[in-house]
Amino acid sequence: MPKIPSKLPPMSAIRVFEAAARHQSFTRAAEELGMTQAAVSYQIKMLEDRVGAPLFIRMPRQVSLTAKGQQLAPAVTRAFEALRAAFDGIEEAVQSVISLTTLTTFASNWLIPRLGRFQQLFPNIAVQVSISQQVFELVQSEFDIGIRSGSGEWPGLEAHLLFPNKFTPVCSPELIKGHTLREPLDLLKFPIISPNDPWWRDWFAAAGIHDVDLSRRLDNSLGVQQFEGMAAMAGQGFALINPSFFPADLAAGRLVQPFDLLAATDSGYWLVYPKSRKRSAKIQAFRDWVLSEIAGDAEKASASAQRKTGASAPVA
Known part of the structure; x- marks a missing residue:
């Protein structure tokens, strides 16, 4: 018949014993664990009752391990060292x-x-x-x-x-070559990328134009600003972009911003x-x-x- 494993004492008591055995002091164990000396003494007494034998010899200003304590301490210390090493390894991996x-x-x-x-x-x-x-x-x-x-x-x-989240229309310089854009409505002479994006309505509204209808335009939506900016650079039309994402392209002239107006959302x-x-x-x-x-x-x-x-x- 297989042997039934014995139940371990409470881990809190084992932890206190390991610290007290290592320091040979209830006071220093209490300082390390953030406990009172009375709490350390209680945990040790509870463990001794469980083991059925004293683990420490109490003296006025110090404690020392009994024979049973000396038998138990090395195995407990090795177990905690293994646990510390395991957690240190996990923490190092997590922080790296x-x-x-x-x-x-x-x-x-x-x-x-x-x-x-x-x-x-x-x-x-x-x-x-x-x-x-x-x-x-x-x-x-x-x-x-x-x-x-x-x-x-x-x-x-x-x-x-x-x-x-600010946005403004941009395009390739080739798209408007030979054209003069004097007012925002001039954008409607050119292809519009993602015309059903509500940002277009917001931008025209910020420009004081509230009746622009882009619903009949081909809805060639590209989904994200990165792709819409790339399409604009390729001359496919005007795209609404946040200039914070395209500073190099604007500085190099791969994209041009015909109007200074930046609309914003909340x-x-x-x-x-x-x-x-x-x-x-x-x-x-x-x-x-x-x-x-x-x-x-x-x-x-x-x-x-x-x-x-x-x-x-x-x-x-």
Whole structure:
């Protein structure tokens, strides 16, 4: 007949015994475990009652292991060392990889071109990027960080605004070559990419035009800004884009913005992560790096605007 395994004593009592045996002191064990000395004494007494023999010799200012205690202590210490090593290995693996779920355009047009700078600053943290339009429940998922578009209010998540959701029409310079665009309605002379996107109605409304009807246009929707911006660069029509995603293309003239007007929604792009993990070193590192990149973009945009208007920097 197989032997029935004996039931282990409470793990809390075993943990207290390991610390007390290692320190040969109830006081130091209490300090290590964040307990009172009375609580340590109680746990040891409970374990001794379970074992059926004293494990420590109590003296006025110190304790020492009995023969039974000396027999038990090495095995318990080895078991806890194995547990500590296992958890240390897991923690090291967890802290060496940061997983991110992000939107397509943010990943391709903003994040990926910059990731090399993060890797130079933090060569021991690998970045795993998952691109999806699906919103994952971060609190219950294995993702560390998410990039979301919205209002910034998500239960259980810390949220940091990266930039507002602003948009403006752009096109290839070849598309309007030989044409003069004097007013927003002139855009209707050209093909419109994703004409049924409500952003078009919002942009024309911001320009003071409230009766534009694009419903009869061919609805060649491409789904994400990255693809619509690429289609615009290829001369396929006007696309609505957030300039924050296409600064190099605008600066190089691959895209042109015929009107300065930027319309906006109530939403923005946010970096989010579970509040329960806000003290994670890798999350803090990635968050601070992203926010520093955003701040650098804002400084460059401000300097560029000053150059265009001929404004000079204020004198300190």
